[in-house]
Amino acid sequence: MNKPKVDFDDYTDNYNSLLRESTGFFAESEAYFAKYKVDILRREVPATTKRLLEYGCGIGRNIPFLRAAFPEATIAGSDISVASLEIARKENPGVEFILEQADTNVAEPYEVIFIAGVFHHIPVKERACVMKALYQRLIPGGTIVIFEHNPFNPVTRKIVNDCPYDKDAVLLRPSELKTLLVDARLPVHRSAYCLFVPPSLSVLLPLESKLGWLPLGGQYWVTAVRD
Numbered sequence: 541m542n543k544p545k546v547d548f549d550d551y552t553d554n555y556n557s558l559l560r561e562s563t564g565f566f567a568e569s570e571a572y573f574a575k576y577k578v579d580i581l582r583r584e585v586p587a588t589t590k591r592l593l594e595y596g597c598g599i600g601r602n603i604p605f606l607r608a609a610f611p612e613a614t615i616a617g618s619d620i621s622v623a624s625l626e627i628a629r630k631e632n633p634g635v636e637f638i639l640e641q642a643d644t645n646v647a648e649p650y651e652v653i654f655i656a657g658v659f660h661h662i663p664v665k666e667r668a669c670v671m672k673a674l675y676q677r678l679i680p681g682g683t684i685v686i687f688e689h690n691p692f693n694p695v696t697r698k699i700v701n702d703c704p705y706d707k708d709a710v711l712l713r714p715s716e717l718k719t720l721l722v723d724a725r726l727p728v729h730r731s732a733y734c735l736f737v738p739p740s741l742s743v744l745l746p747l748e749s750k751l752g753w754l755p756l757g758g759q760y761w762v763t764a765v766r767d
């Protein structure tokens with residue numbers, strides 16, 4: 541199934557406010573989601589990571605959290621949206637931002653690739669090819685951690701249906717994402733559903749790590765390691 545591709549250049553002015561509008565019922569600040577994901581990434585990969593890429597970094601919301609979590613790493617962000625990268629560059633001086641194009645060069649591969657909320661925007665037919673290109677950009681033994689919306693969660697599906705920049709979204713089940721990884725020679729090490737408990741119920745937050753098996757979290761993540 542292919543839908544007309546959304547151009548995130550058209551959403552740079554209101555990306556954060558749209559995100560706040562759709563997820564404000566769960567967490568007041570959209571920064572909560574960035575830090576939450578980077579905290580999981582931090583547990584999945586070595587703290588001593590030296591080269592890390594956020595593929596599909598958008599306006600760079602996750603970058604400050606990545607810099608704080610991986611102080612020894614050279615961090616890069618990449619995206620296909622020129623206007624998003626302009627904002628990301630302005631707000632994150634000293635970080636390298638790369639425009640993804642058909643001929644984007646694999647200069648020096650990365651130890652870690654982090655991807656959040658990107659695959660559901662990639663046309664279904666192109667996903668396998670993108671995953672194989674990501675394999676090429678990892679060092680042997682390198683780790684890829686991917687976060688995606690959980691299609692089994694009805695609230696997530698409603699948010700996606702109502703969000704203007706999700707018009708092209710085709711959500712992937714965890715099994716589909718895992719197949720893409722394995723077919724690209726990236727064996728899956730771990731995965732879990734996440735984002736069950738809003739931060740306002742902080743007393744229940746420790747439950748998050750126990751509920752990873754339950755397909756009701758707002759999102760899920762998968763970690764794979766290149767042989």
Ligand SMILES: C[S@@+](CC[C@H](N)C(=O)[O-])C[C@H]1O[C@@H](n2cnc3c(N)ncnc32)[C@H](O)[C@@H]1O
Binds near residue numbers: 597655
């Ligand atoms: C929902 S935004 C997520 C941005 C960022 N990861 C975050 O968590 O805030 C999806 C991003 O994926 C980018 N994108 C879509 N297709 C892409 C592709 N094939 N390669 C790289 N980035 C892509 C879009 O331009 C957009 O910036």
